Amino acid sequence: MQSTAFRRIAVQTSAGLLAIAIVTAGCYRIRLGLAAPLCLDLCAIVILSLRGSFLTSALVSVVAVGCLDYYFAEPLFTPLILDPLDSFALALFLVTSAVVTTLVSRLRSRAEQLTLRDRELQERMAEIKRGQDQLNLARVNRIMLMGEMTASIAHEVNQPLTGIMANAGTAARYLSRDVPDLEEVRRYLGLIVRDGRRAADVISRIRALAKKAPPRSLQLDLNETILDVAKLIEREVHVKQVALRTELASDLPSVPADRVQLQQVLLNLIVNALEAMNELDSGPRELAVASGRTEFNEVFVEVRDCGPGFDPGDLDRLFNSFYTTKSDGMGMGLSISRSIVEAHGGRLTAAPNVPRGAAFRFTLPVEIDERTASSR
Amino acid sequence: MSEEPPTVHVIDDDPSVRDAIVGMVNSVGLRVRAFESTQAFLHERLPDGPNCLVLDVRLPGLSGLDFQNELKKTDTPVPIIFITGFGDVPMTVRAMKAGAVEFLTKPFRDQDLLDAIAHALDQDRVARHERAELSTLRQRFDSLTERERQVMTFVLAGKLNREIAAQFGTSEITVKVQRSRVMRKLQAESVIDLAHIAAKLDSGASK
Structure with a gap:
């Protein structure tokens, strides 16, 4: 870097000196007075200051004054100047070139600063836009899942x-008999209560899912989240004739996490697994959701299916945005799930399941209690 | 003919809906049998009486609509009343075209389902009667000899005994005997009656 800058200064300086030499030689040959080379030299210096450094311009100015004095001011070929007008002209030349050079170099540095700031601003804006896109996609994904x-x-x-x-109709029919069968009426009223409770359960589950995000620092029981999500997709699992098995560790510590976001990750993984097994003609349709602890003070959740699995060559692309194997997929689910997990300080990875299918696993760090950490 | 009482069969995997329909049908004094799946239904022998089927469209495994097609292929089709959570128009059209009695969207009015059930049982009663009649006719037809069948064809074509005799190279008397045997075996009282029987057999065979 430094050597190229040095070379540039050298080139510009020699170009400036060359220009001065040509002007001096040319004007001297056709015997012009002091005014003409003075103007031409000033032009050369202005041009030079637009392109080159302050130092170059200053150096060339001084050399130009020397040349003008030597070749054009009486007595010729001496550093002396007889005519006070010539002295004045040369002084004016020196001052003008100094002012121009300073002004131009100041302008140039200001322009450079502006370009730099502009580039920085553009980068910052692109970054913000990227973040917004990601957010929007996350919302779209969530809405699609909700749909x-x-x-x-x-x-x-x-x-x-x-x-x-x-x-209710049945109970009414028993009531309106000639001899109302109250035993039957009681039985069907009981069934109505049972069904009413069931409907209320469904509503409260939706409400829990749609609730505004609680603060991130909330201590979350992952097992509970898994069971919530399992309950939500119970019907899908049943209709798709999939056996859902949960293998939950009983001693799972809670982790600081956003419940809604983790529900979304789990839903993504489970819906993916269900869809993977959709195309299955034969073989068991088993979906396992497991939780446990790792040796690094983390908890993990694993979703395993018996679908066709994935090509190990695709492992790198699996989590990329817009990478999908589904005809109607957007390819956002896994990418968003991974960013959610990583935002929680965890990792989301994929591996082949044994004997077949895919296994997705995410880990989340268990936060160490600050008091016990400081007392150590 | 001794006949079992009418039976309503309910196939729904959801206990809330299944129990409710069973109770409703029971309360109007009809016999009802409930099944969790189409497979469970197929394992059971169908009672020898009017039957109808209340079927959920969305079932695990074979969908209700596919099951309808399967049932149609058997020799004892059962009238079907579909119940569904979200009945879109194409689905309804498909079911009705395939011969469903009714297509009800949950939650339905209980009188609507009871009406549909009564209608379906009537429809099956008629169909059973026709099936029984047809099978008697077929048995009678099967008892005809090859020659008697040929004679019957010519009689129905409006040929005279003389013409038939000339065709077979037998005497008119023989044709007369064969012809009266056909009438007796098929229990036809006139040639018009015979034509009716033939038409019934024809339409039965084309089904």
């Missing part, structure tokens, strides 16, 4: 509602 769940949830509310309406 998928809504059909399932609507069905879940509709079922007990159907039961309630039918049971």
Whole structure:
């Protein structure tokens, strides 16, 4: 870097000196007075200061004054100057070139600063835009997931509602008999209560899912989150004839995490697993969700399916945005899940499942209690 | 003919809905049997009486609509009333075209389902009657000899005994005997009656 800057200064200086030499030689040959070379030299210095450094311009100015004095001011070929007008002209030349050079160099440095700041600003703006895009995509993904769940949830509310309406009709029929069968009426009222409770359960589960995000520092029981999500997709699992198995560690410590975001990660992984097994014609349809502790004071959650799995060559691309194997997929689920997990200080990884399928696993650090940490 | 009482079969994997429908049907004094899946239903022998099926469209495994097609292929089709959580138009059209009695969207009015059930049982009663009649006719037809069947074809084509005799190179008397045997075996009282029976057998065979 430094050698190129040095070379540039050297080149500019020699170009300036050359220009002065040509002007001096040319004007001297055709016997012009002091004024003409003075103007031409000034032009050369202005041009030079626009391109080169302050030092170069200053050096060339001094040399130019020397040349003008030597070749054009009486007596010729001596450093002496007889005519006070010539002295004045030369002094003026020196001052003008100094002022121009200073002004131009100051302008140049200001312009350079502005370019730099502009570039910085553009980078900052691009960064903000990227962040916003990511956020928007995360929202879209969440909405899509909610959409998928809504059909399932609507069905879940509709079922007990159907039961309630039918049971009410039945109870009414028993009541309006000539001799009302109160035993039967009581039985169907009981069924109505059971179904009503079931509908209320569904509603409270949706409410829990849609709740605004609690503060991040919330201590989260991952097992509870897994069971919540499992309950939400119970219907999908049932209809797709998948056996869902949970292997939850009983001594799982809670972790500081955002419940809604982790639900989203889990939903993403489980819905992926269900869809992977959708195309399965034969073989067991087993989906396992396991939790446990790692040796590095972390908790882990693993979702394993028996689907076709993935090509080990695709492992790198699996978590990329817009990489998808589904015809209607956006390829955002895993990418967003990974960013959520990483924002919590964890990792989301994929591995082949044994004997077949895919296993996705994320870990989250267990925060050490600050008091016990400082007392050590 | 001794016949079992009408039976309503309910296939729904959801206990809330299943129990409710069973109770509802029971309360109007009809016999009802409930199943969790289509497989469980297929394991059971169908009672020898009017039957109808209340079927959830969305079931694990074979969907209700696919099951409808499977059932149609069997020799004892059962009238089906579909119940569904979200009945879109194409789905309804498909089910009705395939011969569903009714397509109800959950939650339905209980009277709507009871009406549909009554309608379906009537429909099956008629269909059973027709099936029984057809099988009797077929048995009678099967008892005809090859020659008697040929004679029957010519009679239905409006040929005279003389013409038939000339065709077979037998005497008119023989044709007369064969013809009266056909009438007796098929229990037809006139040639018009015989034509009716033939038409029924034809339509039965094309089904």
